[in-house]
Amino acid sequence: MVTTSATAPLTPVLADDVAAYLKRRSRWSPLEVVFWIFAFASIWLFPDKYLILKDTAILALFALSLDLILGYAGIISLGQAAFFGIAGYFSGLVAKYGLINEPVIALVCSGVVAAALGFVTSFLVLRGSDLTRLMVTLGVSLMLGEVANRYASITGGADGLQGVDIAPVLGRWSFDLYGHNGYVYCLIVLFVCFVIARRIVYSPFGLSLRSLKGNALRAAAIGIPVKWRLVAIYTVSAGFAGIAGALLTQTTAFCSLDVFSLERSADLLLVLIIGGTGYLYGGLIGAVIYKFLQDWIATLTPQYWQFWIGLVLVVIVLVGRERVEGWIAAARGSVARLGDRLWTRIRPRSAALGGAADGD
Amino acid sequence: MLTILFDGVAYGMLLFVLACGLSVTLGLMNFINLAHGAFAMAGGYCTVILVNRLGVPFVLGVPIAFLVTALLGGLFERTLYVHVYARSHLDQVLFTIGLVFMSVAAVDYTMGSSQRFVQIPDALQGQFDVFGIGMGKYRLLIIVICGLLTIALQLILAKTRFGSRLRAAVDDQRVARGLGINVGAVFGITFAVGSGLAGLGGALGAEILGLDPTFPLRYMIYFLIVVTVGGTSSIVGPFLASILLGIGDVAGKYYVPTLGAFVIYAIMIVVLIWRPQGLFARSTAR
Amino acid sequence: MPILETIGLEKRFGGILAAANVNLSVKKGARHALIGPNGAGKTTVINLLTGVLRPTAGRIMLEGRDITDAAPHERVRLGMARTFQINQLFLDLTPLESIGLVVSERLGTGADWWRVVGSKPAVTDEIVEVVERFRLTDVMHERTAILPYGKQRLLEIALAFACRPRVLLLDEPAAGVPEAERHELLATIEALPAEVTVLLIEHDMDLVFSFADRISVLVNGALFVDGAPEDVARDPRVKAVYLGEELDA
Ligand SMILES: Nc1ncnc2c1ncn2[C@@H]1O[C@H](COP(=O)(O)OP(=O)(O)O)[C@@H](O)[C@H]1O
Ligand SMILES: [Mg+2]
Numbered sequence: 001m002v003t004t005s006a007t008a009p010l011t012p013v014l015a016d017d018v019a020a021y022l023k024r025r026s027r028w029s030p031l032e033v034v035f036w037i038f039a040f041a042s043i044w045l046f047p048d049k050y051l052i053l054k055d056t057a058i059l060a061l062f063a064l065s066l067d068l069i070l071g072y073a074g075i076i077s078l079g080q081a082a083f084f085g086i087a088g089y090f091s092g093l094v095a096k097y098g099l100i101n102e103p104v105i106a107l108v109c110s111g112v113v114a115a116a117l118g119f120v121t122s123f124l125v126l127r128g129s130d131l132t133r134l135m136v137t138l139g140v141s142l143m144l145g146e147v148a149n150r151y152a153s154i155t156g157g158a159d160g161l162q163g164v165d166i167a168p169v170l171g172r173w174s175f176d177l178y179g180h181n182g183y184v185y186c187l188i189v190l191f192v193c194f195v196i197a198r199r200i201v202y203s204p205f206g207l208s209l210r211s212l213k214g215n216a217l218r219a220a221a222i223g224i225p226v227k228w229r230l231v232a233i234y235t236v237s238a239g240f241a242g243i244a245g246a247l248l249t250q251t252t253a254f255c256s257l258d259v260f261s262l263e264r265s266a267d268l269l270l271v272l273i274i275g276g277t278g279y280l281y282g283g284l285i286g287a288v289i290y291k292f293l294q295d296w297i298a299t300l301t302p303q304y305w306q307f308w309i310g311l312v313l314v315v316i317v318l319v320g321r322e323r324v325e326g327w328i329a330a331a332r333g334s335v336a337r338l339g340d341r342l343w344t345r346i347r348p349r350s351a352a353l354g355g356a357a358d359g360d
Numbered sequence: 361m362l363t364i365l366f367d368g369v370a371y372g373m374l375l376f377v378l379a380c381g382l383s384v385t386l387g388l389m390n391f392i393n394l395a396h397g398a399f400a401m402a403g404g405y406c407t408v409i410l411v412n413r414l415g416v417p418f419v420l421g422v423p424i425a426f427l428v429t430a431l432l433g434g435l436f437e438r439t440l441y442v443h444v445y446a447r448s449h450l451d452q453v454l455f456t457i458g459l460v461f462m463s464v465a466a467v468d469y470t471m472g473s474s475q476r477f478v479q480i481p482d483a484l485q486g487q488f489d490v491f492g493i494g495m496g497k498y499r500l501l502i503i504v505i506c507g508l509l510t511i512a513l514q515l516i517l518a519k520t521r522f523g524s525r526l527r528a529a530v531d532d533q534r535v536a537r538g539l540g541i542n543v544g545a546v547f548g549i550t551f552a553v554g555s556g557l558a559g560l561g562g563a564l565g566a567e568i569l570g571l572d573p574t575f576p577l578r579y580m581i582y583f584l585i586v587v588t589v590g591g592t593s594s595i596v597g598p599f600l601a602s603i604l605l606g607i608g609d610v611a612g613k614y615y616v617p618t619l620g621a622f623v624i625y626a627i628m629i630v631v632l633i634w635r636p637q638g639l640f641a642r643s644t645a646r
Numbered sequence: 647m648p649i650l651e652t653i654g655l656e657k658r659f660g661g662i663l664a665a666a667n668v669n670l671s672v673k674k675g676a677r678h679a680l681i682g683p684n685g686a687g688k689t690t691v692i693n694l695l696t697g698v699l700r701p702t703a704g705r706i707m708l709e710g711r712d713i714t715d716a717a718p719h720e721r722v723r724l725g726m727a728r729t730f731q732i733n734q735l736f737l738d739l740t741p742l743e744s745i746g747l748v749v750s751e752r753l754g755t756g757a758d759w760w761r762v763v764g765s766k767p768a769v770t771d772e773i774v775e776v777v778e779r780f781r782l783t784d785v786m787h788e789r790t791a792i793l794p795y796g797k798q799r800l801l802e803i804a805l806a807f808a809c810r811p812r813v814l815l816l817d818e819p820a821a822g823v824p825e826a827e828r829h830e831l832l833a834t835i836e837a838l839p840a841e842v843t844v845l846l847i848e849h850d851m852d853l854v855f856s857f858a859d860r861i862s863v864l865v866n867g868a869l870f871v872d873g874a875p876e877d878v879a880r881d882p883r884v885k886a887v888y889l890g891e892e893l894d895a
């Protein structure tokens with residue numbers, strides 16, 4: 001198992017210690033549990049807000065996909081919309097032409113299509129400098145937008161893809177007018193994807209991503225195949241972005257060219273920056289804040305929403321992203337401490353639950 | 361056929377004047393300025409206001425547009441951009457794209473969202489017919505002006521004291537500082553002139569490129585193509601890249617209209633993969 | 647057969663010839679020192695050996711296998727690891743996580759994406775061993791960025807060691823370590839297992855002569871003298887190079 005060392009005998013206590021310490025990060029914290037309880041409670045709490053909640057869930061998933069590459073692997077992308085868009089059109093087309101009727105299967109297939117595109121383009125993106133990456137990611141999504149525009153006979157061109165008819169989910173729940181089922185569907189998909197992303201970032205693979213983001217030179221020098229790790233996470237991220245795009249098409253029964261737009265990718269960066277990168281919840285929290293702001297500003301000056309987005313971006317950068325993220329982290333920390341205190345009080349009763357959430 | 365070539369060259373020249381400032385800022389400070397097109401738009405609208413509303417003659421309006429955008433650029437550089445130079449590329453992208461969004465919305469608010477045209481003097485309208493090639497007078501004027509500008513730029517860079525300082529700073533900032541060159545000032549001036557040139561391009565090109573509030577977004581990718589494909593080590597690279605892009609875009613839209621801008625993006629990606637430092641970069645570029 | 651060998655290795659940076667026709671041969675189990683004045687090309691040779699740089703000419707053989715075109719991470723898997731002259735650490739990770747990363751990678755679980763870090767006993771046991779060997783137990787939970795320099799230097803070596811290399815390349819491991827922390831570092835270098843072949847770059851001649859059983863001297867990118875420590879110490883040309891350097895300084 002281990003070559004015996006001359007310097008010190010193994011101390012089993014320490015080994016257990018190490019294992020516990022390494023696993024510690026991956027444990028579900030009370031705060032996270034509260035977050036998700038609240039997220040699901042929103043189904044009953046805000047019955048008149050299903051549409052905006054649904055959009056928020058989709059945006060959150062989309063932002064989560066960007067966080068996987070930006071926050072965990074340090075890849076700047078202005079082309080995440082390419083994956084969102086291709087899966088959006090794919091899911092719309094398969095539903096329209098009756099190729100795959102069941103939404104969940106169609107959703108998974110859309111994710112796979114987007115992931116495949118991510119895999120292929122990853123080889124283009126992973127070369128060169130930040131600027132080259134920006135250009136290539138942006139170029140790919142613009143190219144797809146052009147293609148969708150040109151093949152109007154299939155995609156509907158500038159009018160968008162119409163006549164999409166989405167079958168009930170699992171043959172039971174149809175998308176109702178109030179958006180109740182649509183929201184629940186999106187929320188469940190978001191949660192499942194989140195759990196997968198969470199497993200990934202706390203795995204050895206996720207640790208290797210963090211390492212190569214910090215120092216790619218050293219990562220290669222300890223035997224990590226840097227390029228393949230980046231290809232892998234880029235592919236996964238593309239898949240998640242695709243699932244978000246497919247959700248949008250399925251819940252609106254419509255898909256238009258703006259799924260590929262630069263604005264979509266740029267807004268996404270803003271969402272993630274508002275929430276903070278590299279801890280998975282950034283995209284989710286950012287999406288909630290963004291949608292809330294959008295809703296609020298829309299009541300004031302609907303047309304000039306873009307101006308305020310721009311202003312927020314400029315101010316965040318001038319104030320310093322690190323500082324803003326520091327505030328977020330501090331806020332998180334104090335809420336977490338509060339949560340921990342509450343938790344220790346109710347701990348005895350919930351020990352069984354906590355143990356179950358630890359995972360293997 | 362030759363008419364397309366001619367139009368393409370005019371378009372390419374215009375792109376070069378629009379983008380050359382960006383190329384220098386990118387090469388000099390390794391700064392990604394996605395908001396470059398906003399200055400071009402400012403020049404365009406400035407001319408629209410001057411010529412159409414205030415009745416300033418076109419020949420005067422265009423140079424004024426240059427000055428106004430140069431001042432604007434200098435102002436933004438001193439007050440805002442200086443804080444972002446040392447930041448990460450991600451911060452630069454966020455910051456400048458924020459500026460783009462703000463400029464788009466602000467222009468939409470003040471000038472309306474419809475497309476605007478500059479009133480061009482009658483003398484510049486119509487075509488010459490030389491050996492069967494139809495040459496628009498206005499396009500010919502653009503080629504002449506942009507050509508002269510390019511030569512002037514090349515001379516300034518190659519012959520003047522400022523040019524040699526600028527080149528030194530582009531080559532190696534630390535060494536340039538060591539030689540007592542005030543890199544900050546060099547950059548400020550360059551940024552202002554670059555913005556001014558963008559404004560000039562916007563003023564001249566409003567007719568050809570179409571001027572509306574989304575201008576900075578629509579042309580952002582074109583400017584970026586010019587600088588990434590051309591490389592940032594000299595202005596010859598971006599110049600050639602602009603001409604190629606201009607001809608390619610005009611010819612592409614003429615011969616294979618169904619593909620639209622697809623061809624351009626595809627070529628750009630291929631070039632960037634083949635030569636990430638740019639098509640015309642020196643092989644030892646950093 | 648030498649475990650590591652270079653044949654006519656050459657590296658040009660524009661006009662500079664940083665490595666010129668280097669024929670280096672390292673025996674299995676050797677304690678081999680590579681010395682030379684600053685800018686001689688020592689780090690460049692290490693970079694060539696490990697694949698950080700591509701040679702402009704020449705070949706590199708590891709245990710008789712040509713690795714000239716292998717990617718850096720493949721060379722690690724083939725049994726060669728290195729440290730860096732300037733620390734290259736994962737500043738946001740703790741020493742435990744950093745070492746855990748290396749061990750997982752070596753045991754082939756590095757691409758595991760469904761298992762939680764630390765859930766394999768084989769991995770944790772080996773982490774413990776490395777942490778203790780390099781005396782990092784007391785700081786193993788700290789962020790690497792805030793460790794004292796001496797500990798960072800130890801971690802630098804620990805990461806390379808955790809790859810379980812058969813050939814370990816150390817690029818000035820003691821450089822910049824304050825006197826107080828130096829002893830600990832040198833002790834761990836002395837205690838490296840005998841079966842690991844070590845190629846050491848070092849300026850401290852006391853350390854070199856106490857540690858090495860063979861010394862190569864590199865000057866201006868070319869191998870200048872190559873032999874047993876006694877011979878190198880006596881060689882007038884080596885004295886001239888080093889004295890010359892000291893006069894310049
Ligand atoms: N990446 C590089 N680009 C250009 N020149 C380099 C590079 N790396 C090293 N050099 C040059 O190669 C020579 C040898 O450097 P190096 O190998 O670091 O020397 P040493 O480690 O022996 O002090 C020096 O002249 C140095 O300037
Ligand atoms: Mg060195």
